[in-house]
Amino acid sequence: MEDKLYWYWLSAISGISCRKQHQLMKVFLHPKELFLTPSHIIEEKITRKILPRFLESRREDLIQKSYDALEKQQIQFLLYNETEYPRRLKKIYDYPYGMFRKGQAWEEKALTIAVVGSRNPTAYGMEVTKYLSRELTKLGVGIVSGLAKGIDGAAHRGACIIQGSTVGILGCGIDRIYPWDNYQLFYEMYETQTVFSEYPPGTAPNPWRFPERNRIISGMSDGILVTEAEEKSGSLITADLGLEQNKEIFAVPGPITSKKHEGCHGLIKQGAKLTETVEDILSEFPNFTKSSKNIRHFQKKSLANPEKKVYDVVDLYPRHLDEIAGAAKLSFGETAAALFYLESEGYVKQIHQNIYIKNIYKG
Incomplete structure (x- = not known):
């Protein structure tokens, strides 16, 4: 068999987890x-329960037949050393040696955010998720989520509305539509976006696969945004995995009386960034905001003082007029007049009374 078929065989053996695959490759x-x-040597490395299945899988004719069937289903098998394999994923501890892909090739963005949350969200949670996902993709940010009910679906739809870039990560075989409620979204993702799974076609959506899948969601991102989550929401697993992978964690607050937001409030207490706007997210990625073609960069040399001084101290995170005046070393009146001009010209935005941020949207 050709080299890639051996890797396909290893990735498709039922009962051999990704972690076990890595352990076996350290030996073989x-x-x-x-x-x-x-x-008789394999018996020492694999449990008795899995051994018969493993030995039966070592048939070249069946491996070739199974691999050939992928093309008929429009499924690609990508090896970790191939250019179309997600580059961020190779940095996590137990990355899959192979990924199954359906849909378009995944064009990795300079910044990718995982958006996750409750499977049974409130209308507020759905609206916030669609809004943030849409606004992020407007700026060229990629969105990763799990194609599950609720927040996951809203994240994908928010990106799809404006033909933004989003990728779905499944906790089952890539040929399985689960949950069925999302079948229309699945077909749209297959047609215009990208879907990945580490599991071979036909793999059932067993509950234990979803926490395993979550490391892929966090691994393919630069940061994890939890928009609405209960205290024991599975999306908090994704946030925990993100912390282990040194990702930025963001959480959207909600009413203190709502149990639907207890998970997000817990994350914020633990140090996740309280998130109300896309600026809250982008301010943590200065290299992206400096280099992205979708971020508005004004020619400061065209500004005269005091407008230039004021513009220099306004940031992507909200600042009060008094704080801006102090940083710019200008009087309240001079600062207010400069901000009025900058806002009228589209340089800054007033998001609350006397609270300003830079306008990052492309003009």
Whole structure:
């Protein structure tokens, strides 16, 4: 068999987890060696429960037939060393050696945010998620989520509304539409976006696969945004995995009386960034805001003082007029007049009374 088929075989063996695959490769170095190793040696490395299934899988004709069937289903199998394999994913501890992809090639963005949350959200949670997802994709940010009910679906739809870039990560075989409620979204994602799974076609959506899947969602992102989550929401697992992977964590607050927001409030207490606007997210990624073609950059040299001084101290995070005046070393009146001019010209936005941020949207 060709080299890639051995990797496909390893990735598709039922009962061999990704972590176990890595353990086996530390011993055998390449799946071909594992494939050719006598069964009495394999018995020492694999549990009795899985061993019969493993030995039965070592049939070249069945492997080739299964691999050929992928093309008929318009499914691609990507190896970790191929250019179309998600580059961020290779940095996590137990990355999959192979990923199954359906839909368009995933064009990785300079900034990618995972958007996750409750499967049974409030109308507020759905609206906030669609809004933030839409506004992020307007600026060229990629959106990653899990194609589940609720917040996941809203995140994908928010991006799809404006033909933004979004990718769905499944906790089952890539040929399985789960949950069925999202079938229309699945077809849209297959047609215009990208869907990934580490599991081979036909794999059932067993409950334990979803926490396993969450490390892929966090691994493919630069930051995780939780828009609405109960105290024991599965989306908090994604946030925890993101912390382990050194990702930025963001959480949207809600009413203090609502149990639907207890998970987000808990994250904020633990240090997640309280998030109300896309600026709250982008301010944590200064390299993106400096380089992105979708972010508005004004020619400061065209500004005269005191407008230039004021513009220099207004940031992506909200600042009060008094704070801006102090930082610019100008009087209240001079600062207010400068801000009025900058706002009228589109340089800054007033988001609350006397609270200003830079206008990041492309003009």
